[in-house]
Amino acid sequence: MIRRKIRELIENKINELFGSISDLIFEVEKPKREIYGDYATNVALVLKNRLNKSPLEIAQKLAQEFEKETKIFSKIEVVKPGFINFWISQNYYIENLKKILEKKEEYGKIDLGHGKKVLIEFVSANPTGPLHIGHGRGAAYGDSLARILDFTGYNVTKEYYINNKGTQMIILGASVYLRAKELSGEKIEFPENYYKGAYIYDIAKEALKLYPDLLSMEEEKAIELCKELAIKIILEDIKNDLERFRVIYDNWYSETGLYEKNKVEEVINYLKEKGLIYEKEGAIWFKSSLFGDEKDRVIIRSNKEYTYFAGDIAYHYEKFKERGFDLCINIWGADHHGYVKRLKAALKAFDIDPEKLQIILIQMVNLIEGGEIKSMSTRQGEFVELKELLNEVGADATRFIFLSRSADSPLDFDIDLAKKQSQENPVYYVQYAHARICSIFEKAKENGWDEFNWGRANWEFLSNKEELDLLKKLDEFQDVVESASSLYAPYKLTYYLLELAKEFHEYYSKYRVLSEDKELTLARLGLCMGCKIVLKNALNLLGVSAPKKM
RNA sequence: GCGCCCGUAGCUCAAUAGGAUAGAGCAUUGGACUACGAAUCCAAAGGUUGCAGGUUCGAGUCCUGCCGGGCGCGCCA
Known part of the structure; x- marks a missing residue:
């Protein structure tokens, strides 16, 4: 806090002594060495060029003024190139x-934050399987950031965007359906791109219990039922894990809801009116390259399916234009970084300042077990679940470890070490x-x-x-x-x-x-x-x- | 090939919008419990900040080029 006070004091004194100076950037830092005081500023060095005076001279003048503030400072020194070093009185502390x-x-x-409305969207894992260790890092980061922003005067909303639409969901349903067949003794061939995790069997069992005549139904209908059930069960599981991880959301925002409200159509029409949409090779494209993206992007595929991007455009349009957020923070895994430009391009198309969308990319988590890196893949069903960490390590140690690195740094999660109470x-x-x-x-x-x-x-x-x-x-x-x-x-x-x-x-x-x-x-x-x-x-x-x- | 992130002690990472002699933890070695909890503390040792240039009072930090690693580059999400 004293640091802030010193900064204010410097700004005031500069105004008094030298008049107002715009865009003045200077530091008030805690020096690494004690002989340079409790705090130090480089302001005189920064002012050198502006005032055309020697930094030492400027520093002396300022120091004289600060010496009057005996309640705060016990000693002030001007040194070498022009630093001013401050010693703070015990009384202040x-x-x-x-x-x-x-x-x-x-x-x-x-x-x-002055009450600024901010939306933090994080985790938002597709409901195709349980949360794994990588989602855990995003969860810890997003939730902690929400707590920090709330503590610093922002009006924070935490949201989870549920991708419950599209081909991945169909594949999920079909995976369950096939497993149900298998469980009933039918011989099946399980395609490479289907979900192979053990949890699919559990859901299949549940489906057979709930719909005894599942396998005699028309296949499309059966898959649809399997899909709905799978999403419901997986989502409950995700919510449950997050709750145990002390992550409580304000909203669970459904992608399908956007379509039910015709939001996607509305937004595409808007873009159409602006001439930013065209058709090529049977698909509908958005001219994102006009706004800094590397190329234009498909929003409706030639098979009439909307892409994920289409929903995301509508979702973010709504965040800013209808729900009135001043700032949106999205927390993504670093593997999604290629997506940043196209989403920002969409905002620009709506005349929304892209700076209002802050996308934080979190680097990957490597799981270390027995001194070796374990590789992970959701499709293959090979991953360490967040649940396992909660059971074996506990929420406290897990969160602390996830929050001990900057987001830019990949994180090695050593599960053996995390379990140790040492x-x-x-x-x-x-x-x-x-x-x-x-x-x-x-x-x-x-x-x-x-x-x-x-x-x-x-x-x-x-x-x-x-x-x-x-x-x-x-x-x-x-x-x-x-x-x-x-x-x-x-x-x-x-x-x-x-x-x-x-x-x-x-x-x-x-x-x-x-x-x-x-x-x-x-x-x-x-x-x-x-x-x-x-x-x-x-x-x-x-x-x-x-x-x-x- | 192009884009994003990273490269700092044996290992894992810091270094506060460019600041002064680059810091912690772990591991290693040696010490400290008849007093508030030893899941603790004290001490030692550990570095050409990947390499080469550039910018300036001053570079781990900014710019350029290499080298090495991770991740992306779909009418997937």
């Missing part, structure tokens, strides 16, 4: 601790810090503390280096929240948690919180409570629990 104790679960909130598994390191603090408070109660009146605490007792470091770390939380939100980067919080937990564990092993000295104890308990609150708030943004005992 104490005030921040008081704020934490007062705000509790509200601490760290910051209004970046130091190699970082989630426990963080949770343990929280549990330890809870345990201290339990002990304190045993020792006769029945209430903690922070208002009466004498914070001067927090005078060790480790205590000041912790106070600084707690203040930093607000900056981390801000960057996690504006960069769509939940992993920033994961790293922050590990750092905070580390500093707490160090402190814990070096100093005793509970002692005969009541005043010292109360101050240290206050610091512990601050850590507990921040740990819990940060964990909550990842959707990971903060246990009292482990």
